[in-house]
Amino acid sequence: MPEMTNRVAVVTGAASGIGLATALALAREGAAVALLSRPDDDLAGAQELVQRHGGPVLTVGADVGNSAAVRAAFDRVESELGPIDAVHNNAGISIVSPLTETTDELFDTLVRTNLAGSFYVLREAARVMQPRRSGAIVNTASELAIMGQAGYVAYTATKGAILAMTRSAAAELASWGIRVNSVCPGTTKTPMFLAEFDGVADPEAELADNAASVAMHRIAEPSEIGEAVVFLLSHRASYITGTHLTADGGRTTCVPAGSIGVSAQ
Template sequence: MKGRTALVTGASSGIGRATALLLAREGAAVALVALPGAELDRAAEECRAAGARVLPLPADVADSAAVADAFSRAEALGPVDAVFNNAGISMVVPVTETTDEQWHRQLQVNLTGSFFVARQAARVMAPRRRGAIVSTASELALTGQAGYVAYTATKGGILAMTRALAAELAASGVRVNAVCPGAIDTPLLRAEFDTADDPAAERAENERSIVLGRLGRPEEIAQTVLFLLSDDAAYVTGAHYVVDGGRTGCFPVGSLARPQEDGGEQA
């Protein structure tokens, strides 16, 4: 990523923070977009310590004017040609108890905010005929889970938007892809566990549902994002990469077929 300028949203925590740091270590100048606060400042310091030029940009991605301003200010680092469209929130609520405000806020941040970021990225990248955008969807864009109706709707929308953007921007030399993380050990997920009657049991139950038997690490998602933003993925667009320890693709439990006495097999 040497010589590249990357903009990362949701950069103060979890996957966004890990990805910003990895991009910095790989030589990119990095603009960190997140809600204002001490964590954004600390994330910026981590990236500076990696030797990168860094610009923290406090902004709410649900505000289109703030998104446009963040891109404009990021150009001080150089032409933005790599965007990790990652900011998002999650509220675990049964559908019958989901309020209008909870629905709209998740829609505004996760889907509308992602659209604002992708639209602005297209506006600056397409005229230059170079760039890559990666958006964060979720394993829940591919499978359902109780309590996540609103969240799942937003993440499914991100996958659909990714495919349409990839088709529209291909002629302009801009690639668009998505990453679908599974259960990743982030402050957001830990906060969800903490709402359970027994957080440790809730975590253990999640781990049992994953073929690899553990939660993912933010750094593992960051590696996939790095690949998709880099020229190593020059022939990849309109795709979604599932990084979930096998949870959506495999049964987490089961037994191997055993030979029967007649030489057949039983499952």
């Protein structure tokens, strides 16, 4: 029997990238999936794709930075699909900006979506799961939550906070039978990541340099991150909570072969 059969899962930021990949993986594993994304995102296209791989799919247009919209979205999912068992708290944005050029508006935008939005989703997930004393939540952080990179000071502030929030929520919710973990993706071929190369003189060369900084010498596919999330949401991870799974091809922990010591094969 597929791992997520008879379970209801919610994925935020589900119209593309890692969120869509997670939704596809959940559907293949038998889950009924609610796709949450901003109202102007291509939710219809995402729904059509996910429906080819599994059972019921519900789309909900909601801005995670609006707490009332998040609460209404969770209530709608419970009403139409049933009790929520699993949540991938994934919606987020990236803004590349030097520290001294990061305006209050840019910082506030990142905080509202990445941090406040993640908090609102986490809070609603806990609210609906606590009465049933079960559930699993995975928050999307980033490899930049545990390493630094120029141009991402504000972004890393939000992603580092997600790791701290994950640990505290896991401690608080463990006695309710609810597990909370984070996934820290490395560079991944998502529309958000590729958009960062808009306007670069030689995007292919920049992408190659990025891949060269990874021990596995390549950039991740969204499906590889989605599978990691499904593992953390599944019963296979039943004794894992309060931690983060770094899916970055070794970038934060390994020196790429050939850069020092033994040459690459």
